[in-house]
Amino acid sequence: MTTVIKNGYLFVGGQIMQADLLVKDGLIAAIGTSLTGDSVINAEDKLVSPGLVDVHVHYRDPGQTEKENVQTGSLAAAHGGFTTVCAMPNVVPVPNTPELMTKMVRNNDQNGLVHILQYGPITIDEDTDEIPDYAQLKKAGCVALSNDGKGVQNARTMYLAMQKAQENNLIIAEHAQDDALFNHGVINEGQKAKKLHLAPITELAETTQIARDLLLAQKTGVHYHVCHVSTATSVELIRIAKSRGINVTCEVAPHHLLLEEENITGDDAKFKMNPPLRTKRDQAALIAGLLDGTIDMIATDHAPHTAADKQGGFAKAAFGIVGSETVFSELYTKFVKTGIFTLSQLLTWLTIAPAESFGLKKAGKIAIGQPADIVIFNLGKKITINTADFKSKGRNTPVKGDTVYGQTVLTMVDGKVVFQIEENK
Numbered sequence: 001m002t003t004v005i006k007n008g009y010l011f012v013g014g015q016i017m018q019a020d021l022l023v024k025d026g027l028i029a030a031i032g033t034s035l036t037g038d039s040v041i042n043a044e045d046k047l048v049s050p051g052l053v054d055v056h057v058h059y060r061d062p063g064q065t066e067k068e069n070v071q072t073g074s075l076a077a078a079h080g081g082f083t084t085v086c087a088m089p090n091v092v093p094v095p096n097t098p099e100l101m102t103k104m105v106r107n108n109d110q111n112g113l114v115h116i117l118q119y120g121p122i123t124i125d126e127d128t129d130e131i132p133d134y135a136q137l138k139k140a141g142c143v144a145l146s147n148d149g150k151g152v153q154n155a156r157t158m159y160l161a162m163q164k165a166q167e168n169n170l171i172i173a174e175h176a177q178d179d180a181l182f183n184h185g186v187i188n189e190g191q192k193a194k195k196l197h198l199a200p201i202t203e204l205a206e207t208t209q210i211a212r213d214l215l216l217a218q219k220t221g222v223h224y225h226v227c228h229v230s231t232a233t234s235v236e237l238i239r240i241a242k243s244r245g246i247n248v249t250c251e252v253a254p255h256h257l258l259l260e261e262e263n264i265t266g267d268d269a270k271f272k273m274n275p276p277l278r279t280k281r282d283q284a285a286l287i288a289g290l291l292d293g294t295i296d297m298i299a300t301d302h303a304p305h306t307a308a309d310k311q312g313g314f315a316k317a318a319f320g321i322v323g324s325e326t327v328f329s330e331l332y333t334k335f336v337k338t339g340i341f342t343l344s345q346l347l348t349w350l351t352i353a354p355a356e357s358f359g360l361k362k363a364g365k366i367a368i369g370q371p372a373d374i375v376i377f378n379l380g381k382k383i384t385i386n387t388a389d390f391k392s393k394g395r396n397t398p399v400k401g402d403t404v405y406g407q408t409v410l411t412m413v414d415g416k417v418v419f420q421i422e423e424n425k
């Protein structure tokens with residue numbers, strides 16, 4: 001069985017070129033002109049990209065499947081053009097034993113529409129300093145380690161975790177947060193916090209822990225990955241660390257690129273996430289950090305919640321917004337169409353960069369012999385972001401109602417179509 005994707009604009013080897021792409025037995029078999037196959041997908045005037053890669057999603061499965069599960073989360077990913085995602089381990093129970101990890105991996109494989117790789121925890125759970133058996137977790141299929149949602153508070157625990165991770169060749173992906181400095185804040189420390197009379201989050205809660213961890217990473221040699229960097233100082237610290245040869249990578253979340261605290265229109269939890277929306281200066285530093293290579297990739301931090309969990313404004317609502325289904329069209333519209341990023345840069349940060357950083361050899365590129373993980377975007381199609389169209393159970397997003405370009409037409413995983421837009425949509 002062969003399928004040919006005809007006449008699209010392919011993103012191959014960092015370039016965009018017009019060509020056909022032949023899929024055979026789930027793999028990319030040929031790239032060229034006038035290719036033929038048993039079935040044909042017409043991609044004329046469309047962008048044919050490697051399936052996007054997201055190293056930061058929350059699927060709440062098991063434990064909080066009223067918020068999301070592996071089926072809905074992965075269908076949302078496919079709807080957004082993602083074909084490989086890495087799921088955070090802050091589920092119930094935390095997969096901190098080989099048995100639980102095996103169960104997670106099996107659920108991801110059996111019920112996921114895209115490739116779902118599973119993080120294991122840095123510590124047994126977020127409130128202990130006990131380190132699980134990383135070798136066993138890795139054997140059971142764990143892709144990397146993270147306590148995302150919480151920072152590792154104890155420096156010695158982090159030091160030991162990094163040593164063990166390094167021995168096992170596992171990445172430590174840190175949600176950098178010092179809880180004492182965080183001090184139960186709900187919004188960035190600044191004018192908005194004052195105006196809305198809300199508990200502030202100092203940027204020091206993030207930056208001091210990054211500084212600490214960079215020194216620990218330097219000593220241990222571990223691959224230290226910083227989740228969702230959100231401040232100018234974080235970018236500067238990572239820039240210095242990279243220049244000194246420290247093995248560090250980092251991601252930025254789309255909302256921190258798209259929005260800053262002045263965009264918060266009121267006490268509305270659609271703007272509540274952790275880390276919070278920072279200042280215009282921070283936003284500019286994140287954009288500059290991507291452009292100069294300090295920031296390696298974009299990752300969504302897709303964090304679905306029920307409508308009830310997002311009630312009560314900043315003071316009461318849960319942290320987190322959904323991102324999988326809007327990231328490409330939002331960033332394409334706000335950054336590529338305006339000339340701030342090139343299309344190749346944006347695609348690189350969403351495909352090959354995360355795949356290479358995380359050692360995901362089968363993801364993130366169109367090349368002969370690679371799995372046929374492909375997304376086709378219609379860049380000319382103007383759409384309005386309507387949360388009723390979401391496949392995720394989570395509907396909370398500050399970009400609702402935005403008019404954007406770049407509709408996902410079709411997503412293919414291992415040569416099989418897992419998402420396709422309905423006609424006339």
Ligand SMILES: [Zn+2]
Nearest residue numbers: 148149175227
């Ligand atoms: Zn986080």
